[in-house]
Amino acid sequence: MRGPTQRIEVTLETLLESVDLAEDITLRVATAVGFDEEQGYRIGMSVREAVINAYTYGNMQDSRRRIFVVIELLPAQMVIHVRDQGAGFRLEDVPDPLAEENLLKTSGRGLFLIRAFMDELNVTIPQSGGAEVIMTKRYPAPRKPTPAEASEA
Amino acid sequence: MDLKATNRDIGPATVVDISGRITLGEGSAALRGLVRQLLDHGRKQIVLNLADVSYIDSSGIGELVSSFTAVKKEGGELKLLNLTKKVHDLLLITKLFTVFDVHNDEQTAVSSFSS
Numbered sequence: 001m002r003g004p005t006q007r008i009e010v011t012l013e014t015l016l017e018s019v020d021l022a023e024d025i026t027l028r029v030a031t032a033v034g035f036d037e038e039q040g041y042r043i044g045m046s047v048r049e050a051v052i053n054a055y056t057y058g059n060m061q062d063s064r065r066r067i068f069v070v071i072e073l074l075p076a077q078m079v080i081h082v083r084d085q086g087a088g089f090r091l092e093d094v095p096d097p098l099a100e101e102n103l104l105k106t107s108g109r110g111l112f113l114i115r116a117f118m119d120e121l122n123v124t125i126p127q128s129g130g131a132e133v134i135m136t137k138r139y140p141a142p143r144k145p146t147p148a149e150a151s152e153a
Numbered sequence: 154m155d156l157k158a159t160n161r162d163i164g165p166a167t168v169v170d171i172s173g174r175i176t177l178g179e180g181s182a183a184l185r186g187l188v189r190q191l192l193d194h195g196r197k198q199i200v201l202n203l204a205d206v207s208y209i210d211s212s213g214i215g216e217l218v219s220s221f222t223a224v225k226k227e228g229g230e231l232k233l234l235n236l237t238k239k240v241h242d243l244l245l246i247t248k249l250f251t252v253f254d255v256h257n258d259e260q261t262a263v264s265s266f267s268s
Contacts, residue, residue: 016178041239049211052177098248104222106215109247113211116246 197229
């Protein structure tokens with residue numbers, strides 16, 4: 001368990017470079033709070049995919065629009081919000097990329113990967129508009145001390 | 154690191170050694186360009202050696218699928234060689250492992266073309 005909630009907010013331009021930037025920032029935060037390399041990769045890629053969605057489908061590559069990323073470090077989990085300024089969408093309307101008829105489609109796997117890599121995924125349409133992708137990852141369980149470490153404590 | 158690729162012709166087959174990232178933007182576009190170029194030159198038996206591909210995202214996966222279908226449409230075959238664990242796992246969870254012909258040995262991959 002961590003201490004009080006910490007919050008990191010980043011506003012990104014709708015640029016291709018923002019995809020790498022969002023992933024890089026998230027990866028650094030994930031590493032700093034104790035996620036290992038594999039989990040960091042999964043969290044970073046999830047944010048990457050959410051920002052790709054915002055860049056491509058939400059903001060339609062319109063450079064006047066912004067992408068808002070918020071990373072919340074809660075006591076037991078990391079919650080990441082990625083919001084765009086597009087029309088919004090509902091998660092249940094997104095086609096299943098594993099369906100036979102979609103297997104050879106060249107897009108539509110981003111949200112599926114987020115769902116596979118994170119503990120929770122939600123999409124909301126906030127009052128301010130756009131789509132807000134909300135991803136949650138629980139912190140790794142703290143390692144139990146060895147008997148020797150326990151006796152020293 | 155951006156995507157880099159070098160081609161080696163082995164009989165009718167072409168092995169493309171790819172390194173770097175296949176991601177949204179330049180990486181995906183570069184892969185698309187090199188496959189189109191091979192098809193334009195009549196090279197339709199293509200092996201993508203992904204041993205040095207450090208990272209791939211959903212756009213890169215989409216580009217692999219696009220390349221696969223483009224080669225197939227021209228009557229050729231595209232095979233994948235030497236997947237890293239990350240790429241292997243991504244193809245597994247997206248069920249594309251069942252779509253692509255994946256090899257761990259170059260000679261086997263090259264000799265596996267149907268004609």
